[in-house]
Amino acid sequence: MKSLSIASLVCVALATAAAAQSQGEGTGEESLRQLQALSDGFAAVAAQVTPGVVSIVTEQTVTAQRSFRGTPWEFFGMPDSPSREQRREGQGSGVIVHYEGDSYIITNYHVVRKANKISVELTDERHFEAEVVGTDSLSDLAVLRIDEDELSSVPWGRSEDLRVGEWVLAIGNPFGWEHSISTGIVSAKGRRRFGENYGSFIQTDAAINPGNSGGALVNLRGELVGINTAIISRSGGYEGIGFAIPVDMARDVLRQLVEYGEVKRGLLGVVITDLDDVTAEALGMRNTRGVFVRSVGEDGPAEEAGVEQGDVILAVDGNPTRSTTALRSLIGASPPDTKVTLRLLRDRKEKEIVVELGELTEEVLTSARRSDPGEVSGGSLGLRLQELTPELARRLRYDEGTGVVVVAVRQGSRAFRRGFRQMDIILEINNEPLQSIDDFERILDELESGTAVMFLVRGRRETRFISLRLP
Template identity: 40%
Template structure:
């Protein structure tokens, strides 16, 4: 028989200490059960139906935009399902998430969840399914406001994302892959993230598991307050890899307020092209360390030009807010009220000075036309907003006539593939030179008949076909 030597006392002592430490650690983890019970009824499932032939995959980004992404960032809403979910189908269906922000039925979600949808259905926690009306959407911030006809609904408690700290626990509720009211948790990995092609949202980065169907759902803190809206993930595989992004609720509620009041979002505009300040650039511009936003170009006719901002200036503060990285500036300017007089602290030729600039309104297209007058979305049968082009805009866009599309609502024009920044040159073989031409021609068009519309997109002319309903 083999003799077993007794273990030294210190081995047992360390084992006990280890078990106690593990117990303390486990006891310090948050319990999410009460939070989920109280706040999940205000979370909704959103399903959409689209009758267009456009592929539903990656519907939040156009194909050419996807090709330009330097990293694998994806908007996630939900894979198409049901019959006819392929490229050539007439009807596609998708799913996403959202949450109720008012007892009378206002619902907040991502723009890419409902983009291009002809029908939007909101399913509540009590399993009621209600049709939703799109109140307004903003592609730049990827937000949309819906309205359902209901009363006395459960609502979320809106928090303050500016109070979030890195390392804080957060929780998501949504419908990944159609599994309603799925709960996932993690921590805030970073704040103020800037993503490719997303200059106006300082994203919250988390390690909360986010998958197709989670988009538009709420991100809660431990107090049960919504601090973000789950929007995107970083992925090489197409699935969750531990890096997800949420829109800060402070930014979202500012957008919601404008969408509810005006139907669109007006953003502040300075009119400069900026770049990061490297170590070598900092030295060359007389800075002690790399920080600020280096002005690489001042847009002619912009608020920056009017204020005297010059190429080579380094903006180090905006209204007292320190600009550590160049990506900090667009967030601050974009959220500013149009017409506000702001102070910029700059370094010019090695010397610090302060200038005052009156913030303008961000053009529909960077460096493009700021419409002086236009046709409202609700006032024409195409359900689009168009604006006249001045001589400079026509030269830049290389067009001799036509109107620029500044906004596209739900309806025939969107189904035909017309997008913002397209130039409509002719309708039904009638040349369009002014708003008067546009309104007269559109008003006289027959219903239920294919109408050719000549558009110019990035200098290339092409025809699309619109069929107007009664």
Template identity: 40%
Template sequence: MRRSVVSYSLWLCLTALLMLGQTAQAQNLPDFTQLVEQAAPGVVNISTSRTVQRSGPDIRGFGGQDIPEIFRHFFGDNFPTPPGQGGRERSEERQSLGSGFVISADGYVMTNAHVVQDADEILVRLNDRRELPAELIGSDQQTDVALLKIDANNLPVLNLGNSDDLKVGEWVAAIGSPFGFDHSVTAGIVSAINRTLPSDAYVPFIQTDVAINPGNSGGPLFNLDGEVIGINSQIFTRSGGFMGLSFAIPINVAMNVADQLREDGHVNRGWLGVMIQPVSRDLAESFGMENAIGALIADLDPEGPAAEGGLQAGDVIIAVNGEEVDRSSTLPRLIGRVAPGSDVSLSVIRDGEEVEETVELGSWPESEQAGAERGANDQARLGVSVGEVSDELKERLSIDGGVEVRQVESGSVAAEAGIMPGDILVSVDHRSVSTADELAGIVEELPSDRAIPVRLYREGRSLFIALRLE
């Protein structure tokens, strides 16, 4: 009996210690209730609508009479077109949902550019259930940032933080409207910072494991102080839903863009005028470099700032104003955030030695398709770097244009499709390609909802391949 009492007492002590441990652990977890109470009023729901013209079969019967309802029940709009009768154009309204947040009491709202792209009408629904039409002040596709204006005053404004102070492992929270469920809150940690995604060379993304789904786009990402440190923008998914990888635009980058949109309606970026490609291990060894870092200049615009500043093809840029260029995709981001007309100091590997060059940046050409430094990076959406085709090869293949694939990134869209170094790309999506600039422009406009035909020459033979952008 005595032993039983002792055993029971010991069990009670162990249970109490376990509960105390669980309580202490729970107390160490962040509490987001106050953050949500303070921040939620400044988060908005954004809905857009646009009208598109769509061609389809004429579902009227012979003699122009409407098809009976019984046939509509079975065939819907896919009723076969009678002989001799063509299709017809019809209007279709498409709607989309997203999120945003208030950055000024007089009605300025920030969101993603893709949330409001091509919208005919934009409505902002506030926390107090008011729905107000919004004017698009400007949007920047390169950073996926858009600035809206609604006619309202004394709006609740969110506090903005400093995304440069963000550290991996920090707790963060998102508020948005996934699938239209207003003011949903999710939380997680910062998984990585300064992530460069293949299709976005100008944004050092914040990677998190915060659950983000369609409708969260454009909503704020908060730190534990309730400050906005990012705009939720993208997810990596194979299923169409959240899979643990979400990406946010740092608020410092977004506000720089928003300030320019408010003042000028567009964004001014520095322009270097080079075509770049990644530095492989073999190339690094051939250039006398210990590590495969930097951006290799494959070609220059002869009238661009880089050429005028003394840069040469074969130079490897390893730093901009003292900030390391760890990979080729970093260079456009560092150059793009410097104002045109400013001098930049470039650390360059040339003939095995490091030299310093100072270049005055130009302004982006009037056409956003131009600009050779986009060569490997707008084309990074494909994962290729390209160069000119020699006149001798053009004559041998009997072609007028085309670009030669110099390098294909492992695991890229191009690699998955089977594109190889040495291939000559002559058309993409049935559009002829003659220069790297043309390819950059075409790639930027490619849709991601269907397979894209690519015609190329390989070992003197013409063939088509299909690629699908993620």
């Protein structure tokens, strides 16, 4: 009842203000009273939710070595310094929720990834060491637990019920400033994720900064509707575009991590891409609402059911698949062995096929990475990478044999603005040579968000340095 009265207070304030303005009474004391009622509504939401949001500090041990390659000291034969271990701290946020009578903390996987120690601070300044219940890299979510029974929690909401334009509050610990609150609206729903991540994003203009990751996005009823996760920014800080993981997905991930220790996802067994207007026209379509099947995995569920290369997937169980994000979300939310009905477009005619889904495993993902380069790394930077094979090296007239090839750069992305171009070869990151995409991912994984990074890149005409700040 309390959360309902908060939302009602804000709505009544807006309605009263509109009525007063229409009657010419929106000045003086009446205007102040209406504004105060609106302010009280936001303050009530903040007071209700803040105790359920925690500050997270992580410790990680990394091996560091100073290299003089590419510097004037290399000319004088200066040897690299010996490797040594360093302790690195990270910060983030988390949300306390109740599930089946127990309290858990939801945060982002990237907040606790590779952490040796995780500390949680509550609003009453009590500190606890957290235990990891489970993690899921494909949703970028992790579930923690602390040894304390009496915990304030944030009530579950429904992200499916969110409307574009609806007010929301973001609560977290940006730049280490505990329990900071910002307000905004839902700017969009169903935004595509980065890289291999499953699901979609809620876009908001509520201020989200480094340290907000894992914090709460709540509606005016004080209900959790999203887990704040990422921003798009040229500076590394807030620029009006933030993203949160929908709570409907977060709740399902938590359920599976608590019950099974892992998240089980269905597998269709196709390589897909979004339709562009030219492809749609060539296929006889009037719009780009569908997902194009680039290839079908051998002996996979889709091939066994009769899905063919060049098909367009229009819907799954009657739910439209207007983008790869929508299709991946629907299949990823379905358990293995589930039978789903695909509505396809083939030879300009629609048909339906029933597919029994397989299971998405790490082995399947590894195999997919090898067979299809895809946007498996650097997705948040706007890069699509591929291993440097002998064939590619020959085509690019590159004799050194090491590095990672940029097969595509997203227009307008961070990497594009800094000068990365298609068919560039990334040779080094921070003076460390690259042998594979695994090296690329490992080096960037060890760096914090907002870190300035130097890339040595071989282009078609010259080898150059490109500096870039990590998102």
